Amino acid sequence: xxxxxxxxxxxxLAMGAGLxxxxxxxxxxxxxxxxxxxxxxxxxxxxxxxxxxxTAGEVGFSGYATRAATQDxxxxxxxxxxGLHDRVELSLARQDFDASPAxxxxxxxxxxxxxGQHIQMDVVGIKVKxxxxxxxxxxxxxxxxxxxxxxxxxxxxxxxxxLDFLGTQTSGTDVYVSATKLLLAQSLxxxxxxxxxxxxxxxxxxxxxxxxxxxxxxLQPEFSIAYLLSKNLAVGAEYRFKPNNLQxxxxxxxxxxxxxxxxxxxxxxxxxxxxxMSLTLAYVDLGRIVPGITNNRRQTGYYLSAQVAF
Amino acid sequence: xxxxxxxxTAFSLAAACWWTPAALAQAAPATxxxxxxxxxxxxxxxxxxxxxxxxxxxxxxxxxxIGGHFKDAKPQALKDSLTDQICQLSGGPCKYxxxxxxxxxxxxxxxxxxxxxxxxxxxxxxDAQGIPFTQQNRLLALLAPMHRDVITIR
Numbered sequence: 001x002x003x004x005x006x007x008x009x010x011x012x013l014a015m016g017a018g019l020x021x022x023x024x025x026x027x028x029x030x031x032x033x034x035x036x037x038x039x040x041x042x043x044x045x046x047x048x049x050x051x052x053x054x055t056a057g058e059v060g061f062s063g064y065a066t067r068a069a070t071q072d073x074x075x076x077x078x079x080x081x082x083g084l085h086d087r088v089e090l091s092l093a094r095q096d097f098d099a100s101p102a103x104x105x106x107x108x109x110x111x112x113x114x115x116g117q118h119i120q121m122d123v124v125g126i127k128v129k130x131x132x133x134x135x136x137x138x139x140x141x142x143x144x145x146x147x148x149x150x151x152x153x154x155x156x157x158x159x160x161x162x163l164d165f166l167g168t169q170t171s172g173t174d175v176y177v178s179a180t181k182l183l184l185a186q187s188l189x190x191x192x193x194x195x196x197x198x199x200x201x202x203x204x205x206x207x208x209x210x211x212x213x214x215x216x217x218x219l220q221p222e223f224s225i226a227y228l229l230s231k232n233l234a235v236g237a238e239y240r241f242k243p244n245n246l247q248x249x250x251x252x253x254x255x256x257x258x259x260x261x262x263x264x265x266x267x268x269x270x271x272x273x274x275x276x277m278s279l280t281l282a283y284v285d286l287g288r289i290v291p292g293i294t295n296n297r298r299q300t301g302y303y304l305s306a307q308v309a310f
Numbered sequence: 311x312x313x314x315x316x317x318x319t320a321f322s323l324a325a326a327c328w329w330t331p332a333a334l335a336q337a338a339p340a341t342x343x344x345x346x347x348x349x350x351x352x353x354x355x356x357x358x359x360x361x362x363x364x365x366x367x368x369x370x371x372x373x374x375x376i377g378g379h380f381k382d383a384k385p386q387a388l389k390d391s392l393t394d395q396i397c398q399l400s401g402g403p404c405k406y407x408x409x410x411x412x413x414x415x416x417x418x419x420x421x422x423x424x425x426x427x428x429x430x431x432x433x434x435x436x437d438a439q440g441i442p443f444t445q446q447n448r449l450l451a452l453l454a455p456m457h458r459d460v461i462t463i464r
Contacts, residue, residue: 025375025423027430056422056464086422136425138451185346185451187444230443231433 024053024060024310028231029272030135030182031083033280034064034307036202037150038079038093039125041178043282043303044240044264045222047191048146048180050129051091052083053275053309059084062309070286070299074098079123089148091125097204102159104293108255111165114158119204121154127178134180134189143181150174152203166246166259167210172199189234193222200245201261201289213249213259232272240264242287255292262287266303280305345401345452352445356397356404363392366435375427379418399452411459421463429454 032040032049040051040062054060060083068075079093097119105111127148134144153171156163163170174197182189198208198217208215220243226236241263250259268282282303289299353359367389371380380388397404408414429450436446 025426027426055426058423133457136454136457139455184454185448187447228443228447 024055024058026053026055026060026086027135028275029228029234029270029278031060031062031309033270033278033305034062034066034079034081034091034093036066036068036075036077036093036095037123037125037152037174038081038091039127039148039150040081040083040089040091041193042191042224042226042236042238042266043268043280043305044238044266044284045191045193045224046125046127046148046150046176046178047134047193047224048129048132048144048178049134050083050086050089050127050146051081051309052089054083055086057085060310062307064305064307066303066305068284068301068303070284070289070301071297072101072294073289073299081125087129089125089127091123091127093123093125095121095123095204097121099159099204101290101293102162105159105162109165111161112158113162117156117158119154119156119159121152121203123150123152123203125150132179135182135184138182138184141181143179145177145179148176148178150176152199152207154203154206156206163206166206166213166249167215168200168206168208168246170206172197172203172207174199187228189224189226189228189236191222191224193224195220195222197243198245199243201242205246205290209245209249211249212252213247214243214245218243226268226270234270235268236270237267238265250292257288258290258292260288260291262289262298268303276308276310278307278309280307345399346448347401349445349448350397350400350402353396353400353441353449354439356393356402358439359396359400359402360389360393362435362439362441363389363396365438366432367392369431369435370428373427373431376424376431379420379424396449400449411456415460415462419463420461422457422461425457425461 031051032047035041035046039046040049041047052060052062063080066077075095075097077095081089081091083089099119100116102113102117103115105113127146129146132142132144151173174195176193176195178193180191196217196219200206220241222240224238226234228234242261244261246259247257264286266282266284268280270278270280272278284303286299367385371377391408394404395406398406
């Protein structure tokens with residue numbers, strides 16, 4: 001799988017680089033930035049916009065690298081996306097999550113978690129615009145609407161024994177619908193996304209749970225708002241509701257709220273110094289992430305992402 | 311855990327806010343937008359708009375992406391016509407008597423990339439005139455819907 005993904009990534013890069021020779025003509029920042037799942041949007045949630053600089057009749061390419069770090073955890077991510085005719089977006093993302101605190105789980109049971117263990121996850125995404133124009137239809141309330149899918153595969157290494165114990169799957173698929181509207185006269189962009197998912201911590205802790213935890217998917221809304229300070233600078237905030245599939249299982253095992261999962265929030269600033277580059281800096285509040293091994297701390301910290309797009 | 315009832319209600323409300331006006335907008339064709347208060351003054355009234363259109367057209371005709379579309383246009387006539395159009399659109403006491411947008415562009419091959427390029431050139435011209443970004447967007451919000459008539463290649 002690893003090899004296959006690398007080949008696909010390289011192929012996508014080569015294809016993107018080749019096809020993106022022609023001048024592409026989307027307005028600045030209207031393709032969003034790269035979300036952690038690889039789809040174009042805000043930092044934590046996809047939007048209905050199609051990524052890259054390609055507008056109608058064009059093919060574009062983008063690539064990004066992201067780092068986020070909180071009190072106990074850190075995440076590195078990178079990925080690529082291809083935008084076809086401002087209609088279809090294909091994306092590939094890889095995440096590397098430093099789950100070192102999981103070593104403490106060996107104190108609960110002999111899980112064999114190794115020191116400094118990382119969890120990796122690959123995300124293959126597709127998004128299709130189905131209606132509207134987020135930017136140009138400024139005289140109507142009709143937003144741009146897109147439907148998307150994110151297929152995720154998690155490689156937990158020595159934490160796999162823990163995920164097996166919890167009865168979580170190592171792969172899962174989220175489906176979502178997004179509506180994005182730029183209120184141009186107000187310089188304000190708003191997005192609402194509704195995701196159908198059973199991912200734990202976006203999939204890094206697997207998908208679903210053994211009973212009495214929740215194994216099935218649920219609908220989770222995600223909201224973003226961004227204010228344009230100038231044509232290449234935006235500030236905003238996001239709120240992403242999350243499922244809490246594992247807490248009931250933890251409670252039944254006498255661990256209280258040790259496996260609780262919280263909603264994600266952030267405030268961000270995005271800057272596009274050139275037409276082909278954007279930088280996003282955010283303060284994130286990811287709530288509690290396996291609070292049983294992190295002294296019940298909220299995980300807050302920074303998120304930094306750089307994107308190139310053609 | 312599924313989302314709470316409150317969350318669901320909030321989302322339904324948000325969804326209703328999205329959808330109801332959208333449904334209305336589709337039921338009734340978009341009416342001409344009312345000029346936002348103060349925009350005409352923010353653009354420097356007719357002399358300011360004339361300066362803006364002078365610079366804008368000078369930039370457009372040499373732009374490698376879209377200059378070709380204007381090779382047959384008479385620059386001064388275009389500047390005068392655009393000045394009247396923007397003046398009227400932004401709430402000024404002018405009367406645009408040129409062609410409607412659809413027939414003015416019907417013979418040209420214009421795709422969305424060209425339209426966006428034109429917006430970028432206008433943004434640069436407005437920057438050069440010192441027009442504040444928030445006022446720029448109020449004008450662009452009046453112009454952007456014209457994409458339906460201006461873009462001929464979908």
